[in-house]
Amino acid sequence: ATPTALLVGTGRGAQMGILIKGPEVLESTRRVDTVVLDKTGTVTTGAMSLTGVHTADGADEEAQTTALRLAGALERASEHPIAAAIVAGAVDRAGELPEVSDFTNHEGLGVQGVVDGHAVLVGRPRLLEQWSMPLTGALAEAVETETAQGRTAVAVAWDGEPRAVLVVADTIKPTSAEAIAEFRRLGLVPVLLTGDNHAVAGSVAAEVGIDPEVVVADVMPEEKLAVIERLQAGGKVVAMVGDGVNDAAALAKADLGLAMGTGTDVAIEASDITLVRGDLRAAADAVRLSRRTLGTIK
Ligand code: ADP
Ligand code: MG
Numbered sequence: 001a002t003p004t005a006l007l008v009g010t011g012r013g014a015q016m017g018i019l020i021k022g023p024e025v026l027e028s029t030r031r032v033d034t035v036v037l038d039k040t041g042t043v044t045t046g047a048m049s050l051t052g053v054h055t056a057d058g059a060d061e062e063a064q065t066t067a068l069r070l071a072g073a074l075e076r077a078s079e080h081p082i083a084a085a086i087v088a089g090a091v092d093r094a095g096e097l098p099e100v101s102d103f104t105n106h107e108g109l110g111v112q113g114v115v116d117g118h119a120v121l122v123g124r125p126r127l128l129e130q131w132s133m134p135l136t137g138a139l140a141e142a143v144e145t146e147t148a149q150g151r152t153a154v155a156v157a158w159d160g161e162p163r164a165v166l167v168v169a170d171t172i173k174p175t176s177a178e179a180i181a182e183f184r185r186l187g188l189v190p191v192l193l194t195g196d197n198h199a200v201a202g203s204v205a206a207e208v209g210i211d212p213e214v215v216v217a218d219v220m221p222e223e224k225l226a227v228i229e230r231l232q233a234g235g236k237v238v239a240m241v242g243d244g245v246n247d248a249a250a251l252a253k254a255d256l257g258l259a260m261g262t263g264t265d266v267a268i269e270a271s272d273i274t275l276v277r278g279d280l281r282a283a284a285d286a287v288r289l290s291r292r293t294l295g296t297i298k
Helices: 003-015 024-031 039-045 061-075 081-094 125-130 135-150 176-185 198-208 222-232 245-253 265-270 281-293
Strands: 018-020 034-040 049-055 098-108 109-113 120-121 152-158 161-169 189-193 238-242 256-260 272-274
Touching: 003 018, 003 024, 003 281, 018 024, 018 281, 024 256, 024 281, 034 061, 034 125, 034 222, 039 081, 039 189, 039 198, 039 238, 039 245, 049 061, 049 081, 049 135, 061 081, 061 098, 061 120, 061 152, 061 161, 081 152, 081 161, 109 152, 120 125, 125 152, 135 152, 135 161, 135 198, 176 189, 176 198, 176 281, 189 198, 189 222, 222 238, 222 245, 238 281, 245 256, 245 265, 256 265, 272 281
Parallel strands: 034 189, 034 238, 238 256, 256 272
Antiparallel strands: 018 272, 049 161, 098 109, 109 120, 120 152, 152 161
């Protein structure tokens, strides 16, 4: 294509809310055959809400409030969509939250810190396992029943013991299913990639029309990168769409990285294209635009 055509193409993209970093990006966009989608914040709104609290000793309201207070205080220091849901729920039920010291973020796993003199850990059950605190009994059961229903279970431990399971639920963006149907029409294979558990990933995939064979769940941020590399080694030309800090490496490694404009700055910087409105349909629009601009529309 001529430089003028490329300029017109990127200009047209900008009008559609598709910010393209440079003229060469249109060529990689045209060649893509596989679209890897992050789940939380990309296919789903990421606007989660707290839907339940389970404690080790049944429905003890005081224990629930304590768990919320400690977890909420810690999550105030995190940018994760799950953290926002827990903070909102905690403020609602426990009021003002205490200060945190010695805060550590374990990307893709959870958070750790000291609250009210307690050493607190909040995150995936796997995070607690790493600290030799596997969930047992009522808490393990709570994780199983909640995740089977497509909700995300967040474990809470303090002073060396697992004490609660908080439950958060997300909503699928109303435009995601349509975007995925559009990818297929363009001949692209959609893949779902998430750090969330298999049950949640499977229920989201089913709802938006992604085949269960191409759902990759329960991965760590560095494994997201490995999934991209594996697809590329298999000869695929891979686009990755994501929004989080945990997606940045995969976005940079993909043949084409697309960040949700509603996502983190780190994801936007790592990407070739920003989808300003955070609407997945714009990713399909970008592919169509590149094919049209480069004169290869079928
Ligand atoms: P995704 O790939 O869906 O965007 P992440 O890789 O960011 O998810 O996180 C993977 C999982 O780690 C989450 O589903 C959640 O269970 C857990 N997690 C990550 N950060 C936090 C946090 N701040 N608080 C609680 N849980 C967290
Ligand atoms: Mg995400």
